[in-house]
Amino acid sequence: MREITLRQIEVIRAVMLRGTISGAAEHLGVSAPGISRLIKHTEESLGLRLFERRAGLFVPAVEAGAVFDQIREVYNGVENLQMALDSLHKGHDVRLSFASAPSVAQFIAARAIRSLRGRYPDLFIDLNILKIEETIDYLLLERGEFVIMSSPVRNPGIENEEIAVGRLVAILPEDHPLCAQEVVSLHDLAQEPLIGVDPSDPYGAFVAKPFREAGIEMTQSVRGRFAQTVVSLVRHGLGVAVIDEFSVAEVYMPGIARRPLKEEGSISIYVVRKKGRVLSNFAEYAIKQFRKELAEAAQHWQVPATRRRE
Structure with missing residues:
Protein backbone atom coordinates (compact mmCIF):
# COMPACT_ATOMS: atom_id res chain seq x y z
CA MET A 1 0.00 0.00 0.00
CA HIS A 89 -7.29 29.80 22.57
CA LYS A 90 -8.10 33.51 22.13
CA GLY A 91 -11.74 33.19 23.15
CA HIS A 92 -13.78 35.91 21.48
CA ASP A 93 -10.74 37.64 20.00
CA VAL A 94 -11.37 36.35 16.49
CA ARG A 95 -10.84 38.83 13.69
CA LEU A 96 -11.15 39.19 9.94
CA SER A 97 -9.06 41.87 8.26
CA PHE A 98 -9.70 42.85 4.67
CA ALA A 99 -9.79 45.97 2.54
CA SER A 100 -11.78 47.55 -0.24
CA ALA A 101 -11.52 50.23 -2.88
CA PRO A 102 -13.49 53.34 -1.86
CA SER A 103 -16.13 52.83 -4.58
CA VAL A 104 -17.12 49.39 -3.28
CA ALA A 105 -16.67 50.29 0.38
CA GLN A 106 -19.26 53.07 0.23
CA PHE A 107 -22.35 50.82 0.10
CA ILE A 108 -21.57 47.27 -1.03
CA ALA A 109 -19.08 46.53 1.77
CA ALA A 110 -21.58 47.53 4.44
CA ARG A 111 -24.14 45.10 3.05
CA ALA A 112 -21.62 42.26 2.84
CA ILE A 113 -20.52 42.94 6.43
CA ARG A 114 -24.13 42.91 7.59
CA SER A 115 -24.51 39.35 6.28
CA LEU A 116 -21.13 38.41 7.74
CA ARG A 117 -22.15 39.74 11.14
CA GLY A 118 -25.38 37.76 10.99
CA ARG A 119 -23.44 34.51 10.55
CA TYR A 120 -20.52 35.32 12.86
CA PRO A 121 -21.89 37.67 15.56
CA ASP A 122 -18.68 37.57 17.67
CA LEU A 123 -16.28 38.15 14.80
CA PHE A 124 -14.20 41.34 14.97
CA ILE A 125 -14.06 42.90 11.50
CA ASP A 126 -11.27 45.24 10.47
CA LEU A 127 -12.16 46.98 7.17
CA ASN A 128 -9.52 49.15 5.53
CA ILE A 129 -10.04 51.53 2.61
CA LEU A 130 -7.12 51.39 0.17
CA LYS A 131 -5.89 53.01 -3.01
CA ILE A 132 -4.66 50.53 -5.60
CA GLU A 133 -1.02 51.48 -4.96
CA GLU A 134 -1.40 50.53 -1.29
CA THR A 135 -2.73 47.05 -2.03
CA ILE A 136 0.53 45.23 -2.68
CA ASP A 137 2.10 45.99 0.72
CA TYR A 138 -1.21 45.32 2.49
CA LEU A 139 -1.41 41.79 1.05
CA LEU A 140 2.23 40.74 0.88
CA LEU A 141 2.81 41.87 4.48
CA GLU A 142 -0.37 39.95 5.41
CA ARG A 143 -2.09 42.87 7.06
CA GLY A 144 -5.34 41.49 5.66
CA GLU A 145 -6.61 38.41 3.84
CA PHE A 146 -8.02 39.99 0.69
CA VAL A 147 -8.86 43.25 -1.02
CA ILE A 148 -11.85 44.13 -3.20
CA MET A 149 -10.59 46.31 -6.07
CA SER A 150 -11.93 47.82 -9.30
CA SER A 151 -8.61 47.11 -11.06
CA PRO A 152 -6.37 44.03 -11.11
CA VAL A 153 -3.09 44.36 -9.21
CA ARG A 154 -0.05 43.46 -11.30
CA ASN A 155 2.47 41.66 -9.09
CA PRO A 156 3.85 38.08 -9.32
CA GLY A 157 3.06 37.49 -5.65
CA ILE A 158 -0.60 38.44 -6.01
CA GLU A 159 -3.55 36.81 -7.75
CA ASN A 160 -6.71 38.51 -9.03
CA GLU A 161 -10.14 36.97 -9.55
CA GLU A 162 -12.98 38.82 -11.25
CA ILE A 163 -16.14 38.53 -9.14
CA ALA A 164 -18.48 41.05 -10.78
CA VAL A 165 -18.96 43.28 -13.80
CA GLY A 166 -20.94 46.48 -13.46
CA ARG A 167 -22.06 49.28 -15.74
CA LEU A 168 -21.02 52.88 -15.81
CA VAL A 169 -23.93 55.27 -15.20
CA ALA A 170 -24.56 59.00 -15.34
CA ILE A 171 -25.17 60.97 -12.18
CA LEU A 172 -26.79 64.42 -12.23
CA PRO A 173 -28.02 67.02 -9.76
CA GLU A 174 -31.64 66.03 -9.12
CA ASP A 175 -33.00 69.24 -10.72
CA HIS A 176 -30.87 68.98 -13.89
CA PRO A 177 -32.72 69.16 -17.27
CA LEU A 178 -31.20 65.82 -18.35
CA CYS A 179 -33.12 64.13 -15.56
CA ALA A 180 -36.16 64.22 -17.85
CA GLN A 181 -34.49 61.54 -20.00
CA GLU A 182 -34.70 57.85 -19.09
CA VAL A 183 -31.32 57.18 -20.71
CA VAL A 184 -28.51 59.72 -21.06
CA SER A 185 -25.92 59.88 -23.83
CA LEU A 186 -22.25 60.75 -23.42
CA HIS A 187 -22.81 63.38 -26.11
CA ASP A 188 -25.27 65.12 -23.77
CA LEU A 189 -22.91 64.89 -20.81
CA ALA A 190 -19.98 66.28 -22.82
CA GLN A 191 -21.92 69.55 -23.19
CA GLU A 192 -22.11 69.96 -19.41
CA PRO A 193 -19.45 70.69 -16.75
CA LEU A 194 -17.91 67.26 -16.24
CA ILE A 195 -16.68 66.08 -12.85
CA GLY A 196 -14.38 63.09 -12.72
CA VAL A 197 -11.16 61.36 -11.73
CA ASP A 198 -7.83 61.89 -13.50
CA PRO A 199 -7.80 59.59 -16.59
CA SER A 200 -4.25 58.53 -15.70
CA ASP A 201 -5.66 56.91 -12.55
CA PRO A 202 -6.85 53.28 -13.09
CA TYR A 203 -10.38 54.19 -12.02
CA GLY A 204 -10.37 57.38 -14.08
CA ALA A 205 -9.24 55.37 -17.11
CA PHE A 206 -12.36 53.18 -16.89
CA VAL A 207 -14.59 56.25 -16.85
CA ALA A 208 -12.73 57.90 -19.74
CA LYS A 209 -12.77 54.79 -21.96
CA PRO A 210 -16.37 55.08 -23.30
CA PHE A 211 -15.79 58.74 -24.18
CA ARG A 212 -12.65 57.80 -26.09
CA GLU A 213 -14.35 54.92 -27.89
CA ALA A 214 -17.23 57.20 -28.90
CA GLY A 215 -14.79 59.80 -30.24
CA ILE A 216 -15.93 62.37 -27.70
CA GLU A 217 -13.48 64.78 -26.11
CA MET A 218 -13.82 64.55 -22.35
CA THR A 219 -13.02 67.89 -20.77
CA GLN A 220 -13.31 67.82 -16.99
CA SER A 221 -14.13 70.99 -15.11
CA VAL A 222 -13.47 69.52 -11.66
CA ARG A 223 -11.51 66.46 -10.55
CA GLY A 224 -11.72 64.42 -7.38
CA ARG A 225 -9.51 61.58 -6.13
CA PHE A 226 -12.31 59.16 -5.24
CA ALA A 227 -15.76 58.30 -6.53
CA GLN A 228 -17.32 59.51 -3.28
CA THR A 229 -15.84 62.96 -3.85
CA VAL A 230 -17.29 63.02 -7.36
CA VAL A 231 -20.74 62.13 -5.98
CA SER A 232 -20.54 64.93 -3.42
CA LEU A 233 -19.53 67.50 -6.05
CA VAL A 234 -22.44 66.50 -8.27
CA ARG A 235 -24.84 66.63 -5.32
CA HIS A 236 -23.79 70.26 -4.74
CA GLY A 237 -24.67 71.16 -8.32
CA LEU A 238 -21.14 71.62 -9.63
CA GLY A 239 -21.62 69.43 -12.71
CA VAL A 240 -22.45 65.96 -14.00
CA ALA A 241 -20.40 62.77 -13.99
CA VAL A 242 -20.00 59.21 -15.23
CA ILE A 243 -19.41 56.76 -12.40
CA ASP A 244 -19.62 53.04 -11.67
CA GLU A 245 -23.00 51.78 -10.51
CA PHE A 246 -21.60 50.33 -7.28
CA SER A 247 -20.57 53.79 -6.03
CA VAL A 248 -24.20 54.89 -6.13
CA ALA A 249 -25.83 51.58 -5.16
CA GLU A 250 -28.01 53.04 -2.44
CA VAL A 251 -31.80 53.29 -2.48
CA TYR A 252 -31.92 56.88 -1.24
CA MET A 253 -29.38 59.41 -2.48
CA PRO A 254 -30.82 62.90 -1.87
CA GLY A 255 -29.70 65.50 -4.37
CA ILE A 256 -28.54 62.92 -6.94
CA ALA A 257 -30.30 61.48 -9.99
CA ARG A 258 -28.93 58.33 -11.64
CA ARG A 259 -29.49 57.45 -15.28
CA PRO A 260 -28.27 54.55 -17.44
CA LEU A 261 -25.89 55.46 -20.25
CA LYS A 262 -26.89 54.99 -23.87
CA GLU A 263 -23.32 53.97 -24.73
CA GLU A 264 -21.62 50.82 -23.44
CA GLY A 265 -19.38 51.23 -20.43
CA SER A 266 -18.40 48.67 -17.82
CA ILE A 267 -16.13 48.10 -14.86
CA SER A 268 -14.91 44.84 -13.33
CA ILE A 269 -14.56 44.15 -9.62
CA TYR A 270 -11.80 41.81 -8.41
CA VAL A 271 -10.97 40.00 -5.24
CA VAL A 272 -7.21 40.31 -4.82
CA ARG A 273 -5.16 38.12 -2.50
CA LYS A 274 -1.62 36.98 -1.79
CA LYS A 275 -0.76 34.08 -4.07
CA GLY A 276 -0.81 30.77 -2.23
CA ARG A 277 -2.38 32.12 0.94
CA VAL A 278 -5.13 29.95 2.38
CA LEU A 279 -8.08 32.13 3.30
CA SER A 280 -10.03 31.69 6.51
CA ASN A 281 -13.62 30.49 6.45
CA PHE A 282 -14.60 34.03 7.47
CA ALA A 283 -12.83 35.47 4.44
CA GLU A 284 -14.34 32.90 2.07
CA TYR A 285 -17.81 33.69 3.37
CA ALA A 286 -17.19 37.44 3.13
CA ILE A 287 -16.14 37.09 -0.53
CA LYS A 288 -19.27 35.06 -1.19
CA GLN A 289 -21.36 37.90 0.23
CA PHE A 290 -19.51 40.47 -1.89
CA ARG A 291 -20.36 38.43 -4.98
CA LYS A 292 -24.02 38.35 -3.97
CA GLU A 293 -24.31 42.06 -3.16
CA LEU A 294 -22.46 43.14 -6.30
CA ALA A 295 -24.68 40.94 -8.47
CA GLU A 296 -27.85 42.33 -6.90
CA ALA A 297 -26.64 45.91 -7.31
CA ALA A 298 -25.85 45.31 -10.99
CA GLN A 299 -29.39 44.10 -11.70
CA HIS A 300 -30.77 47.58 -10.99
CA TRP A 301 -29.01 49.05 -14.01
CA GLN A 302 -29.65 46.45 -16.68
CA VAL A 303 -30.91 48.40 -19.68
CA PRO A 304 -32.35 46.57 -22.72
CA ALA A 305 -30.02 46.76 -25.71
CA THR A 306 -32.80 48.11 -27.92
CA ARG A 307 -33.27 51.09 -25.61
CA ARG A 308 -29.53 51.84 -25.54
CA ARG A 309 -29.47 51.98 -29.35
CA GLU A 310 -32.36 54.44 -29.61
Whole structure:
Protein backbone atom coordinates (compact mmCIF):
# COMPACT_ATOMS: atom_id res chain seq x y z
CA MET A 1 0.00 0.00 0.00
CA ARG A 2 1.44 3.39 -1.01
CA GLU A 3 1.31 5.90 1.84
CA ILE A 4 2.30 9.53 2.20
CA THR A 5 3.08 11.44 5.38
CA LEU A 6 2.04 14.96 6.41
CA ARG A 7 5.70 15.97 6.14
CA GLN A 8 5.81 14.81 2.54
CA ILE A 9 2.59 16.71 1.84
CA GLU A 10 4.13 19.84 3.38
CA VAL A 11 7.27 19.53 1.25
CA ILE A 12 5.37 18.82 -1.97
CA ARG A 13 3.18 21.86 -1.37
CA ALA A 14 6.20 24.07 -0.69
CA VAL A 15 7.82 23.00 -3.98
CA MET A 16 4.50 23.53 -5.75
CA LEU A 17 4.18 27.08 -4.37
CA ARG A 18 7.78 28.19 -4.85
CA GLY A 19 8.64 26.28 -8.01
CA THR A 20 12.20 25.44 -6.95
CA ILE A 21 13.93 23.24 -4.40
CA SER A 22 15.82 26.20 -2.94
CA GLY A 23 12.63 28.26 -2.69
CA ALA A 24 10.82 25.42 -0.92
CA ALA A 25 13.77 24.99 1.47
CA GLU A 26 13.68 28.70 2.29
CA HIS A 27 9.91 28.54 2.79
CA LEU A 28 10.23 25.64 5.26
CA GLY A 29 13.48 26.78 6.86
CA VAL A 30 15.40 23.61 6.02
CA SER A 31 18.27 22.61 3.71
CA ALA A 32 17.76 22.25 -0.04
CA PRO A 33 19.41 18.78 -0.29
CA GLY A 34 16.95 17.44 2.27
CA ILE A 35 14.02 18.72 0.21
CA SER A 36 15.46 17.21 -2.96
CA ARG A 37 15.98 13.82 -1.32
CA LEU A 38 12.48 13.76 0.12
CA ILE A 39 10.86 14.63 -3.22
CA LYS A 40 12.87 11.90 -4.96
CA HIS A 41 12.01 9.35 -2.24
CA THR A 42 8.31 10.28 -2.41
CA GLU A 43 8.16 9.87 -6.19
CA GLU A 44 9.92 6.51 -5.97
CA SER A 45 7.73 5.20 -3.16
CA LEU A 46 4.54 6.31 -4.91
CA GLY A 47 5.72 5.11 -8.31
CA LEU A 48 4.55 8.44 -9.68
CA ARG A 49 6.26 11.48 -11.15
CA LEU A 50 5.05 14.51 -9.20
CA PHE A 51 7.01 17.27 -10.95
CA GLU A 52 8.41 18.02 -14.36
CA ARG A 53 11.73 19.84 -14.50
CA ARG A 54 11.60 22.77 -16.91
CA ALA A 55 14.43 25.29 -17.16
CA GLY A 56 15.28 24.88 -13.49
CA LEU A 57 11.66 25.05 -12.31
CA PHE A 58 9.61 22.26 -10.77
CA VAL A 59 6.19 22.22 -12.48
CA PRO A 60 3.41 19.89 -11.26
CA ALA A 61 3.16 16.92 -13.63
CA VAL A 62 -0.12 16.63 -15.50
CA GLU A 63 -0.60 13.00 -14.47
CA ALA A 64 -0.32 13.95 -10.80
CA GLY A 65 -3.11 16.55 -10.97
CA ALA A 66 -5.45 14.52 -8.74
CA VAL A 67 -2.70 14.17 -6.12
CA PHE A 68 -2.14 17.92 -6.00
CA ASP A 69 -5.88 18.56 -5.72
CA GLN A 70 -6.03 16.32 -2.66
CA ILE A 71 -2.91 17.90 -1.16
CA ARG A 72 -4.60 21.31 -1.40
CA GLU A 73 -7.67 19.92 0.37
CA VAL A 74 -5.58 18.32 3.10
CA TYR A 75 -3.55 21.45 3.64
CA ASN A 76 -6.67 23.63 3.71
CA GLY A 77 -8.05 21.32 6.37
CA VAL A 78 -4.88 21.54 8.46
CA GLU A 79 -4.84 25.35 8.22
CA ASN A 80 -8.51 25.60 9.12
CA LEU A 81 -7.94 23.29 12.10
CA GLN A 82 -5.08 25.48 13.30
CA MET A 83 -7.24 28.57 12.90
CA ALA A 84 -10.02 26.95 14.94
CA LEU A 85 -7.54 26.04 17.70
CA ASP A 86 -6.15 29.57 17.72
CA SER A 87 -9.66 31.01 17.91
CA LEU A 88 -10.52 28.77 20.87
CA HIS A 89 -7.29 29.80 22.57
CA LYS A 90 -8.10 33.51 22.13
CA GLY A 91 -11.74 33.19 23.15
CA HIS A 92 -13.78 35.91 21.48
CA ASP A 93 -10.74 37.64 20.00
CA VAL A 94 -11.37 36.35 16.49
CA ARG A 95 -10.84 38.83 13.69
CA LEU A 96 -11.15 39.19 9.94
CA SER A 97 -9.06 41.87 8.26
CA PHE A 98 -9.70 42.85 4.67
CA ALA A 99 -9.79 45.97 2.54
CA SER A 100 -11.78 47.55 -0.24
CA ALA A 101 -11.52 50.23 -2.88
CA PRO A 102 -13.49 53.34 -1.86
CA SER A 103 -16.13 52.83 -4.58
CA VAL A 104 -17.12 49.39 -3.28
CA ALA A 105 -16.67 50.29 0.38
CA GLN A 106 -19.26 53.07 0.23
CA PHE A 107 -22.35 50.82 0.10
CA ILE A 108 -21.57 47.27 -1.03
CA ALA A 109 -19.08 46.53 1.77
CA ALA A 110 -21.58 47.53 4.44
CA ARG A 111 -24.14 45.10 3.05
CA ALA A 112 -21.62 42.26 2.84
CA ILE A 113 -20.52 42.94 6.43
CA ARG A 114 -24.13 42.91 7.59
CA SER A 115 -24.51 39.35 6.28
CA LEU A 116 -21.13 38.41 7.74
CA ARG A 117 -22.15 39.74 11.14
CA GLY A 118 -25.38 37.76 10.99
CA ARG A 119 -23.44 34.51 10.55
CA TYR A 120 -20.52 35.32 12.86
CA PRO A 121 -21.89 37.67 15.56
CA ASP A 122 -18.68 37.57 17.67
CA LEU A 123 -16.28 38.15 14.80
CA PHE A 124 -14.20 41.34 14.97
CA ILE A 125 -14.06 42.90 11.50
CA ASP A 126 -11.27 45.24 10.47
CA LEU A 127 -12.16 46.98 7.17
CA ASN A 128 -9.52 49.15 5.53
CA ILE A 129 -10.04 51.53 2.61
CA LEU A 130 -7.12 51.39 0.17
CA LYS A 131 -5.89 53.01 -3.01
CA ILE A 132 -4.66 50.53 -5.60
CA GLU A 133 -1.02 51.48 -4.96
CA GLU A 134 -1.40 50.53 -1.29
CA THR A 135 -2.73 47.05 -2.03
CA ILE A 136 0.53 45.23 -2.68
CA ASP A 137 2.10 45.99 0.72
CA TYR A 138 -1.21 45.32 2.49
CA LEU A 139 -1.41 41.79 1.05
CA LEU A 140 2.23 40.74 0.88
CA LEU A 141 2.81 41.87 4.48
CA GLU A 142 -0.37 39.95 5.41
CA ARG A 143 -2.09 42.87 7.06
CA GLY A 144 -5.34 41.49 5.66
CA GLU A 145 -6.61 38.41 3.84
CA PHE A 146 -8.02 39.99 0.69
CA VAL A 147 -8.86 43.25 -1.02
CA ILE A 148 -11.85 44.13 -3.20
CA MET A 149 -10.59 46.31 -6.07
CA SER A 150 -11.93 47.82 -9.30
CA SER A 151 -8.61 47.11 -11.06
CA PRO A 152 -6.37 44.03 -11.11
CA VAL A 153 -3.09 44.36 -9.21
CA ARG A 154 -0.05 43.46 -11.30
CA ASN A 155 2.47 41.66 -9.09
CA PRO A 156 3.85 38.08 -9.32
CA GLY A 157 3.06 37.49 -5.65
CA ILE A 158 -0.60 38.44 -6.01
CA GLU A 159 -3.55 36.81 -7.75
CA ASN A 160 -6.71 38.51 -9.03
CA GLU A 161 -10.14 36.97 -9.55
CA GLU A 162 -12.98 38.82 -11.25
CA ILE A 163 -16.14 38.53 -9.14
CA ALA A 164 -18.48 41.05 -10.78
CA VAL A 165 -18.96 43.28 -13.80
CA GLY A 166 -20.94 46.48 -13.46
CA ARG A 167 -22.06 49.28 -15.74
CA LEU A 168 -21.02 52.88 -15.81
CA VAL A 169 -23.93 55.27 -15.20
CA ALA A 170 -24.56 59.00 -15.34
CA ILE A 171 -25.17 60.97 -12.18
CA LEU A 172 -26.79 64.42 -12.23
CA PRO A 173 -28.02 67.02 -9.76
CA GLU A 174 -31.64 66.03 -9.12
CA ASP A 175 -33.00 69.24 -10.72
CA HIS A 176 -30.87 68.98 -13.89
CA PRO A 177 -32.72 69.16 -17.27
CA LEU A 178 -31.20 65.82 -18.35
CA CYS A 179 -33.12 64.13 -15.56
CA ALA A 180 -36.16 64.22 -17.85
CA GLN A 181 -34.49 61.54 -20.00
CA GLU A 182 -34.70 57.85 -19.09
CA VAL A 183 -31.32 57.18 -20.71
CA VAL A 184 -28.51 59.72 -21.06
CA SER A 185 -25.92 59.88 -23.83
CA LEU A 186 -22.25 60.75 -23.42
CA HIS A 187 -22.81 63.38 -26.11
CA ASP A 188 -25.27 65.12 -23.77
CA LEU A 189 -22.91 64.89 -20.81
CA ALA A 190 -19.98 66.28 -22.82
CA GLN A 191 -21.92 69.55 -23.19
CA GLU A 192 -22.11 69.96 -19.41
CA PRO A 193 -19.45 70.69 -16.75
CA LEU A 194 -17.91 67.26 -16.24
CA ILE A 195 -16.68 66.08 -12.85
CA GLY A 196 -14.38 63.09 -12.72
CA VAL A 197 -11.16 61.36 -11.73
CA ASP A 198 -7.83 61.89 -13.50
CA PRO A 199 -7.80 59.59 -16.59
CA SER A 200 -4.25 58.53 -15.70
CA ASP A 201 -5.66 56.91 -12.55
CA PRO A 202 -6.85 53.28 -13.09
CA TYR A 203 -10.38 54.19 -12.02
CA GLY A 204 -10.37 57.38 -14.08
CA ALA A 205 -9.24 55.37 -17.11
CA PHE A 206 -12.36 53.18 -16.89
CA VAL A 207 -14.59 56.25 -16.85
CA ALA A 208 -12.73 57.90 -19.74
CA LYS A 209 -12.77 54.79 -21.96
CA PRO A 210 -16.37 55.08 -23.30
CA PHE A 211 -15.79 58.74 -24.18
CA ARG A 212 -12.65 57.80 -26.09
CA GLU A 213 -14.35 54.92 -27.89
CA ALA A 214 -17.23 57.20 -28.90
CA GLY A 215 -14.79 59.80 -30.24
CA ILE A 216 -15.93 62.37 -27.70
CA GLU A 217 -13.48 64.78 -26.11
CA MET A 218 -13.82 64.55 -22.35
CA THR A 219 -13.02 67.89 -20.77
CA GLN A 220 -13.31 67.82 -16.99
CA SER A 221 -14.13 70.99 -15.11
CA VAL A 222 -13.47 69.52 -11.66
CA ARG A 223 -11.51 66.46 -10.55
CA GLY A 224 -11.72 64.42 -7.38
CA ARG A 225 -9.51 61.58 -6.13
CA PHE A 226 -12.31 59.16 -5.24
CA ALA A 227 -15.76 58.30 -6.53
CA GLN A 228 -17.32 59.51 -3.28
CA THR A 229 -15.84 62.96 -3.85
CA VAL A 230 -17.29 63.02 -7.36
CA VAL A 231 -20.74 62.13 -5.98
CA SER A 232 -20.54 64.93 -3.42
CA LEU A 233 -19.53 67.50 -6.05
CA VAL A 234 -22.44 66.50 -8.27
CA ARG A 235 -24.84 66.63 -5.32
CA HIS A 236 -23.79 70.26 -4.74
CA GLY A 237 -24.67 71.16 -8.32
CA LEU A 238 -21.14 71.62 -9.63
CA GLY A 239 -21.62 69.43 -12.71
CA VAL A 240 -22.45 65.96 -14.00
CA ALA A 241 -20.40 62.77 -13.99
CA VAL A 242 -20.00 59.21 -15.23
CA ILE A 243 -19.41 56.76 -12.40
CA ASP A 244 -19.62 53.04 -11.67
CA GLU A 245 -23.00 51.78 -10.51
CA PHE A 246 -21.60 50.33 -7.28
CA SER A 247 -20.57 53.79 -6.03
CA VAL A 248 -24.20 54.89 -6.13
CA ALA A 249 -25.83 51.58 -5.16
CA GLU A 250 -28.01 53.04 -2.44
CA VAL A 251 -31.80 53.29 -2.48
CA TYR A 252 -31.92 56.88 -1.24
CA MET A 253 -29.38 59.41 -2.48
CA PRO A 254 -30.82 62.90 -1.87
CA GLY A 255 -29.70 65.50 -4.37
CA ILE A 256 -28.54 62.92 -6.94
CA ALA A 257 -30.30 61.48 -9.99
CA ARG A 258 -28.93 58.33 -11.64
CA ARG A 259 -29.49 57.45 -15.28
CA PRO A 260 -28.27 54.55 -17.44
CA LEU A 261 -25.89 55.46 -20.25
CA LYS A 262 -26.89 54.99 -23.87
CA GLU A 263 -23.32 53.97 -24.73
CA GLU A 264 -21.62 50.82 -23.44
CA GLY A 265 -19.38 51.23 -20.43
CA SER A 266 -18.40 48.67 -17.82
CA ILE A 267 -16.13 48.10 -14.86
CA SER A 268 -14.91 44.84 -13.33
CA ILE A 269 -14.56 44.15 -9.62
CA TYR A 270 -11.80 41.81 -8.41
CA VAL A 271 -10.97 40.00 -5.24
CA VAL A 272 -7.21 40.31 -4.82
CA ARG A 273 -5.16 38.12 -2.50
CA LYS A 274 -1.62 36.98 -1.79
CA LYS A 275 -0.76 34.08 -4.07
CA GLY A 276 -0.81 30.77 -2.23
CA ARG A 277 -2.38 32.12 0.94
CA VAL A 278 -5.13 29.95 2.38
CA LEU A 279 -8.08 32.13 3.30
CA SER A 280 -10.03 31.69 6.51
CA ASN A 281 -13.62 30.49 6.45
CA PHE A 282 -14.60 34.03 7.47
CA ALA A 283 -12.83 35.47 4.44
CA GLU A 284 -14.34 32.90 2.07
CA TYR A 285 -17.81 33.69 3.37
CA ALA A 286 -17.19 37.44 3.13
CA ILE A 287 -16.14 37.09 -0.53
CA LYS A 288 -19.27 35.06 -1.19
CA GLN A 289 -21.36 37.90 0.23
CA PHE A 290 -19.51 40.47 -1.89
CA ARG A 291 -20.36 38.43 -4.98
CA LYS A 292 -24.02 38.35 -3.97
CA GLU A 293 -24.31 42.06 -3.16
CA LEU A 294 -22.46 43.14 -6.30
CA ALA A 295 -24.68 40.94 -8.47
CA GLU A 296 -27.85 42.33 -6.90
CA ALA A 297 -26.64 45.91 -7.31
CA ALA A 298 -25.85 45.31 -10.99
CA GLN A 299 -29.39 44.10 -11.70
CA HIS A 300 -30.77 47.58 -10.99
CA TRP A 301 -29.01 49.05 -14.01
CA GLN A 302 -29.65 46.45 -16.68
CA VAL A 303 -30.91 48.40 -19.68
CA PRO A 304 -32.35 46.57 -22.72
CA ALA A 305 -30.02 46.76 -25.71
CA THR A 306 -32.80 48.11 -27.92
CA ARG A 307 -33.27 51.09 -25.61
CA ARG A 308 -29.53 51.84 -25.54
CA ARG A 309 -29.47 51.98 -29.35
CA GLU A 310 -32.36 54.44 -29.61
